[in-house]
Amino acid sequence: MLTSTDYLVVGAGATGLAFADTLVAEADVDVTVIDCRPAPGGHWVDAYPFVRLHTPSAFYGVNSLPLGEDRIDETGENAGYYERATGAAVLDYFAAAVGRLTGTGRARVLTHHEHLGSGSDGEQVRDLSTGELQDVAVRRKVVDARYLEASIPATHVIPFEVAAGARLVRVNDLPAAAQSSSSYAVLGSGKTAADACSWLLENDVQPDRIRWVRPRDAWFYDRRHFQPLEQVGAIMEGLSLDAEAGAQAADVGDLFTQLEASGRLARIDSAWPATMFRGTMLSAAELAALRQIGDVVRLGRVRRIEADRIVLERGETATSPDVLHVDCTALGLNNAPATLIFQPGRIVLQQVRALSPCFNAALLGFIEAHRDDDEEKNRLCPPNAYPSRIEDWPGMMSRAWRAEGRWLTEPDVSAWVAKSRLNLLRALPEHAGEPSVQMAVARYLTHVNEAIQRLRQMDGSSSSKAGEDGAVRSGAGR
Numbered sequence: 001m002l003t004s005t006d007y008l009v010v011g012a013g014a015t016g017l018a019f020a021d022t023l024v025a026e027a028d029v030d031v032t033v034i035d036c037r038p039a040p041g042g043h044w045v046d047a048y049p050f051v052r053l054h055t056p057s058a059f060y061g062v063n064s065l066p067l068g069e070d071r072i073d074e075t076g077e078n079a080g081y082y083e084r085a086t087g088a089a090v091l092d093y094f095a096a097a098v099g100r101l102t103g104t105g106r107a108r109v110l111t112h113h114e115h116l117g118s119g120s121d122g123e124q125v126r127d128l129s130t131g132e133l134q135d136v137a138v139r140r141k142v143v144d145a146r147y148l149e150a151s152i153p154a155t156h157v158i159p160f161e162v163a164a165g166a167r168l169v170r171v172n173d174l175p176a177a178a179q180s181s182s183s184y185a186v187l188g189s190g191k192t193a194a195d196a197c198s199w200l201l202e203n204d205v206q207p208d209r210i211r212w213v214r215p216r217d218a219w220f221y222d223r224r225h226f227q228p229l230e231q232v233g234a235i236m237e238g239l240s241l242d243a244e245a246g247a248q249a250a251d252v253g254d255l256f257t258q259l260e261a262s263g264r265l266a267r268i269d270s271a272w273p274a275t276m277f278r279g280t281m282l283s284a285a286e287l288a289a290l291r292q293i294g295d296v297v298r299l300g301r302v303r304r305i306e307a308d309r310i311v312l313e314r315g316e317t318a319t320s321p322d323v324l325h326v327d328c329t330a331l332g333l334n335n336a337p338a339t340l341i342f343q344p345g346r347i348v349l350q351q352v353r354a355l356s357p358c359f360n361a362a363l364l365g366f367i368e369a370h371r372d373d374d375e376e377k378n379r380l381c382p383p384n385a386y387p388s389r390i391e392d393w394p395g396m397m398s399r400a401w402r403a404e405g406r407w408l409t410e411p412d413v414s415a416w417v418a419k420s421r422l423n424l425l426r427a428l429p430e431h432a433g434e435p436s437v438q439m440a441v442a443r444y445l446t447h448v449n450e451a452i453q454r455l456r457q458m459d460g461s462s463s464s465k466a467g468e469d470g471a472v473r474s475g476a477g478r
């Protein structure tokens with residue numbers, strides 16, 4: 001029975017495990033990770049069957065254990081790019097990561113255990129298998145690795161009504177149900193909806209049999225700019241395009257016009273305004289396939305599906321009992337506002353560098369191990385809320401660049417960052433002599449300081465108020 005621990009990490013998803021992995025590697029401490037789910041891996045435990053990482057495996061997971069073999073895919077939409085693990089492979093990987101962690105003798109991972117909150121005798125944890133309630137004395141900190149818990153199709157509450165006679169499946173059930181229909185309506189704007197459409201197209205459904213109900217249109221990165229190791233120059237090129245656009249843009253609209261013109265970002269329909277930015281990515285081949293779908297419904301969010309019509313925020317459209325509606329409307333990334341990461345007795349894992357959740361969690365483990373003062377830890381790791389709208393891009397990038405600048409002045413932090421497998425730029429020094437890399441670095445350095453200033457002026461997000469500018473909102477909730 002668990003009675004005490006130095007660190008109680010709530011959440012055995014990618015971030016909780018990446019944090020614990022680095023903390024245990026860097027400090028002689030006792031760590032307990034708990035999760036309600038029956039297995040480690042967080043949302044991946046309940047992910048849809050055809051999910052894959054959208055980033056390469058090379059920089060995903062925990063720092064101490066490689067994921068995959070850094071192979072270049074030879075076929076399919078990812079041809080020429082680094083491999084991306086399937087959901088099943090991610091789960092196997094996290095099981096192995098837990099094995100390594102517990103093998104240190106200084107960590108344990110308790111699945112089927114729920115954190116209920118703080119009580120007078122310690123942190124209250126319920127064993128969901130037995131119902132037993134335990135009070136755990138936490139000697140150092142409770143680590144909230146669920147503040148940014150992902151909302152996914154399998155477990156979210158479907159946010160609209162479904163009348164008798166209408167056919168709706170969660171995206172997890174699409175492969176099993178697809179055969180029973182010849183027409184499909186995919187509901188949702190984000191990466192999961194894009195994945196569902198891609199899956200249908202790959203399974204020989206004709207594009208004119210697919211309707212895509214998109215409340216918002218989204219921007220996607222070109223996956224080309226997220227290729228590490230031998231192709232790391234492309235990541236540097238992408239960052240240099242960000243910096244150049246950031247330095248030159250007059251406003252947010254102009255910024256996205258420039259990012260699209262440079263090939264950094266793309267939208268599925270270039271004739272339609274896109275207002276959503278979630279930091280996800282597509283390959284050029286995926287984008288071309290998705291552009292074949294011409295039947296797009298843009299009437300806002302779905303309110304109700306009936307046997308013969310879909311009622312939406314701004315109107316309705318016909319449907320039929322033969323159409324299989326596919327729910328992909330879960331939020332995905334969490335929109336919780338930024339709050340201080342290092343608080344008295346508590347660490348709230350969040351984004352620092354843009355769109356690198358595993359890297360960030362591991363970095364926070366390193367900082368916790370090697371700095372004593374919470375103010376200094378927060379200076380090095382200002383929180384950076386996940387983006388949802390195009391207006392979130394300026395603040396997210398300027399905050400990330402300012403934080404990265406601070407790491408460079410701390411020799412131990414920059415040394416750890418340079419060698420971390422979770423750092424997508426780690427191979428940059430080995431390729432520094434290549435002309436294309438030199439050009440990208442020069443363009444980045446020319447523009448980044450001006451970009452930081454300009455983007456700060458465009459930023460009106462929660463993160464700008466949390467942490468680094470002195471306007472501390474300690475303990476801010478969801």
Ligand SMILES: Cc1cc2nc3c(=O)[nH]c(=O)nc-3n(C[C@H](O)[C@H](O)[C@H](O)COP(=O)(O)OP(=O)(O)OC[C@H]3O[C@@H](n4cnc5c(N)ncnc54)[C@H](O)[C@@H]3O)c2cc1C
Nearest residue numbers: 011013014015035036042043053054055114115146149150
């Ligand atoms: C479909 C999908 C694909 C993605 N692909 C990528 C990718 O390719 N690359 C990338 O970098 N990022 C990707 N992301 C971003 C993603 O958010 C992270 O990769 C990461 O997996 C999220 O991990 P997490 O630990 O923050 O959250 P989660 O995985 O949601 O884990 C949080 C955990 O906390 C547990 N929990 C909650 N409350 C309690 C409680 N009271 N007691 C105990 N346990 C509790 C939950 O059960 C859950 O398991 C993807 C996200 C989604 C949804």
